[in-house]
Amino acid sequence: MLKYHNTGNSLQNRFTEYVKIDTQSDPESASIPSTEKQKNLGKVLVAQLLELGITDAHLDEYGYVYATIPSNTTKNVPVICFCSHMDTSPDCSGYGVKPIIHTNYQGQDLVLPDDNSVVLRMSEHKDLKDQIGNDIITASGTTLLGADNKAGLAEIMEAAAFLMQHPEHKHGKIRILFTPDEEIGRGVDKADLKKLGADFAYTIDGETCGSIEDETFSADGAVLTIHGISSHPGFARGKMESAVKILSDIISALPKDTLTPEATSKKEGFLHPVTMQGNVEQAEAHFIIRDFDDALLAEHGRTLETIVKQVIAAYPNATYTLKIKEQYRNMKKVLDQHPQVLEYGVLAIERVGIPVKRQSIRGGTDGSRLSLMGLPCPNVFAGEHAFHGKQEWASVQDMEKAVETIINIALIWEEKSN
Numbered sequence: 001m002l003k004y005h006n007t008g009n010s011l012q013n014r015f016t017e018y019v020k021i022d023t024q025s026d027p028e029s030a031s032i033p034s035t036e037k038q039k040n041l042g043k044v045l046v047a048q049l050l051e052l053g054i055t056d057a058h059l060d061e062y063g064y065v066y067a068t069i070p071s072n073t074t075k076n077v078p079v080i081c082f083c084s085h086m087d088t089s090p091d092c093s094g095y096g097v098k099p100i101i102h103t104n105y106q107g108q109d110l111v112l113p114d115d116n117s118v119v120l121r122m123s124e125h126k127d128l129k130d131q132i133g134n135d136i137i138t139a140s141g142t143t144l145l146g147a148d149n150k151a152g153l154a155e156i157m158e159a160a161a162f163l164m165q166h167p168e169h170k171h172g173k174i175r176i177l178f179t180p181d182e183e184i185g186r187g188v189d190k191a192d193l194k195k196l197g198a199d200f201a202y203t204i205d206g207e208t209c210g211s212i213e214d215e216t217f218s219a220d221g222a223v224l225t226i227h228g229i230s231s232h233p234g235f236a237r238g239k240m241e242s243a244v245k246i247l248s249d250i251i252s253a254l255p256k257d258t259l260t261p262e263a264t265s266k267k268e269g270f271l272h273p274v275t276m277q278g279n280v281e282q283a284e285a286h287f288i289i290r291d292f293d294d295a296l297l298a299e300h301g302r303t304l305e306t307i308v309k310q311v312i313a314a315y316p317n318a319t320y321t322l323k324i325k326e327q328y329r330n331m332k333k334v335l336d337q338h339p340q341v342l343e344y345g346v347l348a349i350e351r352v353g354i355p356v357k358r359q360s361i362r363g364g365t366d367g368s369r370l371s372l373m374g375l376p377c378p379n380v381f382a383g384e385h386a387f388h389g390k391q392e393w394a395s396v397q398d399m400e401k402a403v404e405t406i407i408n409i410a411l412i413w414e415e416k417s418n
Helices: 007-019 038-051 126-130 147-165 243-253 294-312 339-352 366-372 396-415
Strands: 065-069 080-085 100-102 136-138 174-179 200-206 211-216 218-227 270-278 282-291 319-328 357-361 379-381 393-395
Touching: 007 038, 007 136, 007 147, 007 396, 038 065, 038 147, 038 174, 065 147, 080 147, 080 366, 080 396, 147 174, 147 200, 147 393, 147 396, 200 211, 200 339, 200 366, 200 396, 211 339, 218 243, 218 294, 243 270, 243 282, 243 294, 270 294, 282 294, 294 319, 319 366, 339 396, 379 396, 393 396
Parallel strands: 080 174, 080 200, 200 379, 211 357
Antiparallel strands: 065 174, 100 136, 136 393, 211 379, 218 282, 218 319, 270 282
């Protein structure tokens, strides 16, 4: 019988230590990792893994942490990897995070002390209704918390500590992978899968307690560049064709009631401009394109180009380039070929004694790309909520259940092997 105990608050201590380390990634950077500061957390994790007796833990030049928990069984068990990412989103500051533990939550509004306008209300955070009596961790109101994905890091580390300290629980070889730059879509760009040597994997990067996800968006990124005609504004009549105005017209012409994040849900896709910059001569916008169906994803890209052509037709001398690049694809097509990966994840959650919530992700994880690279990898809950913003929160008790789920996954793979 598995008996994991959060001894001495070790789980929340790990977590609060990790979130204080600024690891924000940078989409404008060409370096790998995109920010050198991500390695600061990597070094801490390696040191702690070595302290646990995991002798091969190391940080590579690209900011990836690799480690192995050796097998302690005579069975021939597939090699399982647990993966989380170290970076936090560039959407909100991750510098100077002050984690606050709100003990014995009773449903009240949580007013964050460093900015009283930042308030967590149960009416706006539906999962809080399941947290009565639990301990809620938030930031202080001026930064994100970083539960995405440092909750996953802390949970994998806690599970690793348990397995190293309890050899009576049998498991196969377990690989640990901590990645940089997941938030900017580069999380596995330099992951060495040959060195990793895993057969199956689980990202620990999900939201609601008990959730397991085997389907993600398919994703493309698009860069639209408008080349206008510049002229002195005092003598521009009949000559100037402003690139920034043309781009603004294109953005305004995008659908407003469909194909936009604020008007879609469930399995509806979208076409979303995320940045714009420019001047009269040249203007550029970056888009993300998302859908669960690859054919619809391609159609959304064609919709964008149709709108561009319609708008720019009114400007006879202006031109454009539109470059659409694949980012990741729906992992379901791979996971459906390996049903035991999801089956054992579901069984692990059931053993913890919580309801299983099988879900699709309106987003992506490192597991999306790992799956398409040949490493089937569903996503398991980490208990992170309201990520990428100042209202981000996590529950200590949900994180404890995530630790138990990770341990159970490892044990189930051993039980089911010969």
